[in-house]
Amino acid sequence: MLPIIFVMPILQLVILSNAATFEVKNIKFGYIDNDHTSTSRALIEKFKASTYFNVLTDFPSERLASSEMLNGKIDVVLEIPHYFERELQKEKHNSLGVTVNAIDGAAAGVENVYITQIIQRFNKNLKVDLLQVSDAQIQPVTIESIPLFWYNQTLNYKTFMVPGILVLLVTMITLFLSGMNIVREKEIGTLEQINVTPIKKSQFIIGKLFPFWVIGMGLLTVGLILARLIFNVPMVGSLALMYFYTSIYILVVLGIGLFISNFTDTQQQAMFISWFFVVIFILMSGLFTPIESMPKWAQIVTEFNPVKYFVEVMRMVMLKGSGFNDILPQLLKTALYAFIMNGLAVWSYKKIN
Amino acid sequence: MGISVSNISKSYKKVNALQNISFEVKPNELFGLIGPDGAGKTTLFRVLTTLLFADEGVATVAGFDIVNDYKKIRNSVGYMPGKFSLYQDLTVEENLDFFATIFGTTIEENYDLIKDIYVQIEPFKARRAGKLSGGMKQKLALCCALIHKPKVLFLDEPTTGVDPVSRKEFWEMLKRLQQKDITILVSTPYMDEAALCDRIALIQDGKILEIDTPEAIVKHYPKQIYNVRANNMYQLITSLNTYEYNHSVYPFGEFVHYTDSRTDFNPEELKAYLESKNLSHIEIEKTKATIEDTFMELAK
Numbered sequence: 001m002l003p004i005i006f007v008m009p010i011l012q013l014v015i016l017s018n019a020a021t022f023e024v025k026n027i028k029f030g031y032i033d034n035d036h037t038s039t040s041r042a043l044i045e046k047f048k049a050s051t052y053f054n055v056l057t058d059f060p061s062e063r064l065a066s067s068e069m070l071n072g073k074i075d076v077v078l079e080i081p082h083y084f085e086r087e088l089q090k091e092k093h094n095s096l097g098v099t100v101n102a103i104d105g106a107a108a109g110v111e112n113v114y115i116t117q118i119i120q121r122f123n124k125n126l127k128v129d130l131l132q133v134s135d136a137q138i139q140p141v142t143i144e145s146i147p148l149f150w151y152n153q154t155l156n157y158k159t160f161m162v163p164g165i166l167v168l169l170v171t172m173i174t175l176f177l178s179g180m181n182i183v184r185e186k187e188i189g190t191l192e193q194i195n196v197t198p199i200k201k202s203q204f205i206i207g208k209l210f211p212f213w214v215i216g217m218g219l220l221t222v223g224l225i226l227a228r229l230i231f232n233v234p235m236v237g238s239l240a241l242m243y244f245y246t247s248i249y250i251l252v253v254l255g256i257g258l259f260i261s262n263f264t265d266t267q268q269q270a271m272f273i274s275w276f277f278v279v280i281f282i283l284m285s286g287l288f289t290p291i292e293s294m295p296k297w298a299q300i301v302t303e304f305n306p307v308k309y310f311v312e313v314m315r316m317v318m319l320k321g322s323g324f325n326d327i328l329p330q331l332l333k334t335a336l337y338a339f340i341m342n343g344l345a346v347w348s349y350k351k352i353n
Numbered sequence: 354m355g356i357s358v359s360n361i362s363k364s365y366k367k368v369n370a371l372q373n374i375s376f377e378v379k380p381n382e383l384f385g386l387i388g389p390d391g392a393g394k395t396t397l398f399r400v401l402t403t404l405l406f407a408d409e410g411v412a413t414v415a416g417f418d419i420v421n422d423y424k425k426i427r428n429s430v431g432y433m434p435g436k437f438s439l440y441q442d443l444t445v446e447e448n449l450d451f452f453a454t455i456f457g458t459t460i461e462e463n464y465d466l467i468k469d470i471y472v473q474i475e476p477f478k479a480r481r482a483g484k485l486s487g488g489m490k491q492k493l494a495l496c497c498a499l500i501h502k503p504k505v506l507f508l509d510e511p512t513t514g515v516d517p518v519s520r521k522e523f524w525e526m527l528k529r530l531q532q533k534d535i536t537i538l539v540s541t542p543y544m545d546e547a548a549l550c551d552r553i554a555l556i557q558d559g560k561i562l563e564i565d566t567p568e569a570i571v572k573h574y575p576k577q578i579y580n581v582r583a584n585n586m587y588q589l590i591t592s593l594n595t596y597e598y599n600h601s602v603y604p605f606g607e608f609v610h611y612t613d614s615r616t617d618f619n620p621e622e623l624k625a626y627l628e629s630k631n632l633s634h635i636e637i638e639k640t641k642a643t644i645e646d647t648f649m650e651l652a653k
Binding site for chain 1: 402403404424427428430432434436437438439440441452455456457497
């Protein structure tokens with residue numbers, strides 16, 4: 001069992017952190033060039049040069065492109081109209097048709113941004129080329145924004161995901177193990193034998209939960225080492241603070257697990273209920289989707305999600321170097337949560353029916 | 354200091370598991386609860402070991418009330434549930450050590466009490482409990498139930514699923530434990546084991562049918578029982594069942610236990626009837642009632 005507890009999360013961390021990315025790459029790109037001029041070819045060259053677009057197909061007609069899109073062979077179609085270059089020189093402006101497969105809405109948005117960026121850059125260079133002396137006076141002033149990405153300068157997706165996935169693993173393993181544990185004793189009957197002994201409720205529960213607390217801390221350690229060695233995630237903040245917060249956080253998870261255990265009779269029931277909570281906790285934790293963009297009611301619900309606080313704290317401390325005072329609100333809420341959940345768990349555990 | 358139960362009732366939703374159960378177990382007595390599966394034996398054990406609240410009635414175990422003094426009861430009773438419920442992934446020695454520690458004692462302290470039993474499983478002390486044979490498991494469970502020198506020992510069907518030799522050994526062990534100032538309440542569905550108890554209570558459908566010593570219970574049997582044997586067992590039973598004067602017909606090993614409803618029963622008459630049913634090698638002889646016969650009669 002012990003190898004499973006440690007090997008599976010390590011594999012998950014390595015695989016998920018590499019695979020679960022929002023970066024949209026390998027966009028299957030197709031184009032319809034109705035113009036066939038040097039300008040239109042130069043534009044397509046720009047797309048070819050981009051690392052985000054890879055499969056390039058030249059379609060003779062829009063109908064063919066549409067059917068390919070329907071078959072899922074391409075994600076984006078760029079249509080360059082007839083007389084693109086001529087109109088551009090004459091009218092000084094022109095339009096391009098861009099069709100994006102938006103089954104995955106988030107990806108479509110990102111693809112659109114990439115395309116717009118490439119076309120804008122192309123447009124800028126084009127202005128210089130097409131500029132005639134007489135136009136120089138009426139050239140508009142352009143404002144350019146230069147973004148600076150703090151705490152994750154290269155927008156490395158793994159830097160963002162690894163702390164989050166680490167949180168996910170610590171939570172899942174400790175919740176499942178603790179949730180199934182006492183129920184297992186119910187199933188095999190050892191709980192009955194224990195219940196007739198003079199052992200105190202609190203002694204029994206501490207005895208049951210302490211090993212999982214240790215396992216949780218062990219997982220955090222292994223995860224942090226991997227994050228450093230494999231993913232080279234920066235660890236700006238204090239390790240001691242991360243451990244301190246995690247030690248309290250695991251108590252919350254164990255309390256929830258124990259509570260589930262007390263109200264179920266079989267491991268199957270415990271497993272289903274644990275899954276129910278884990279899925280809600282993870283999807284509403286801000287791990288994959290920002291909490292700020294959730295509807296108001298959902299944001300209120302996330303206040304009761306311990307995983308949310310853990311994700312926040314891990315990212316704050318690891319990437320931003322937040323100190324004790326910065327994470328104090330999360331810490332207090334987590335501590336309160338731990339107190340309530342464990343109180344409920346001890347209260348609901350009955351030695352007598 | 355034994356066990357005293359008065360008017361205990363317990364029901365689960367629609368099933369009345371226990372109805373007005375009352376009995377006394379004297380100190381150092383080996384008391385048997387005899388009844389078929391589903392009679393309410395385990396429920397009664399769970400009530401007396403403070404695992405379950407009774408709906409009605411009061412009971413004391415070792416002089417302590419089962420509701421108010423439940424903590425004291427837990428310190429002074431040993432309970433061996435019907436289902437093997439020690440930690441299967443701990444070794445024999447670890448299990449024993451674990452339960453000794455929970456009761457705040459050590460193996461050494463009460464070793465003399467479990468010695469006779471423990472020496473039999475000692476060769477396997479490094480083996481995991483889950484890998485032991487059925488009889489070994491029972492011995493280990495008994496050791497664990499005894500490790501804190503309980504005043505009262507509850508054994509719920511300790512010999513179910515155990516081979517005949519181990520069963521015999523087990524009852525010999527119980528007899529020895531009785532000498533060491535331990536009150537024992539044991540339940541069993543096996544009628545032959547009942548004769549080994551000091552007193553027994555026959556229980557069925559949550560009601561106690563009779564409480565007495567095994568000898569007295571057998572004496573109470575109202576009728577003369579006859580062992581009947583013939584060449585064809587199946588036909589014998591069907592013939593006896595259709596015989597107009599029969600009172601009870603139960604197969605019992607190689608014989609059929611037969612009682613007649615008449616007071617002036619003549620075995621020759623029955624023999625003639627059976628011969629008319631094409632049965633041969635007919636033997637009919639008087640026999641003494643067993644606890645099983647008594648139970649069947651009472652449960653009728």
